[in-house]
Amino acid sequence: MSARPEPNPADPVDAIIEQWARVRPDLDTAGMEVFGRVYRLARAMGDRHERVYAPFGISRGEFDVLATLRRAGEPYTLSPRQLSATLMLTTGGMTGRLDKLERAGLLRRSPDPHDRRGLQVTLTEEGLRLIDEAVVAGVTEQSRALAALGPERSALLADLLRDLLLATER
Amino acid sequence: MSARPEPNPADPVDAIIEQWARVRPDLDTAGMEVFGRVYRLARAMGDRHERVYAPFGISRGEFDVLATLRRAGEPYTLSPRQLSATLMLTTGGMTGRLDKLERAGLLRRSPDPHDRRGLQVTLTEEGLRLIDEAVVAGVTEQSRALAALGPERSALLADLLRDLLLATER
DNA sequence: AACAAGTAGCTTAGGGCTAAGCTACTTACG
């Protein structure tokens, strides 16, 4: 109905916004244009990641634990507290993830020599090998999705998301 | 270290990418620039929505059920099957949400007159009143977050997200 | 030295989801 042609085909979020316009034309739906898509993207890409990591025998949450240890660099050691803070997880949830990963032989819990309340969590050699392969599979999947946009528009999108994240996460 | 100054301050995702660059410089982290932020935005904004809807006595998931019925227009009726398909939920999960909302008096389940296997889910007057108020609170919260970007950059962001979503959700 | 306050990790109870399986009903086909 617009005078100029739409440059983009409609997506499911457009359909939802149009529905709202019919029943509540007073509503300011500009936010849905962004956050509706952010939610759906997070879900869709999360599902894809889950499938990418499945052949390695780990879930996305477990991947995140191993990746955080790997990113820390040698000797690939962090405390459960540091991990749960980084991953925005309660200590209870962290205990569960560590239990599973330790049982799988991908990491090891040992007493912290400087604080007898604490533990150190360390990647095993097998854990290191696995995360080094899995992370490549993960970023490859992301690159595949981004290919549709092209490098310039991807970089522009990243910049806009950074600004929005800085404004939101505070 | 770059020749030109960075136009944006660093965010938590920049820190993660920098950490990867130190320990795995071979890794193509372009995807994280986008999807790392998408994940964090979804989580941060999801938490904020949860707090916005709490005073109405509903969770975000329950909001979504009521909103889907509201968007459908009069007589605000859909089947559990239609709802679970729209909300990307299993029928088991849907049963639970409907139980809670029905107990709260916000919707009503009645037999489908044309298909004795099926049900019709209908917003009660109280449910209609509540969702009409809650949806305003929700979009207001979204607009507040988007204000940091301004209208042009918000629209640009929405367009880029639409393209990426269309490429990803297939 | 003694003690209050704070912190680390674990346990438990409970919520919400999925996957799988159930019954009841409808639809398609020979």
Place this chain on the structure above:
DNA sequence: CGTAAGTAGCTTAGCCCTAAGCTACTTGTT
């Protein structure tokens, strides 16, 4: 028509999370 296949919604078992509470240990104060 009668039967096989499909579909609607519910139930159950199991997973993973949070919130709250626990014990053990450390830190700060006097």
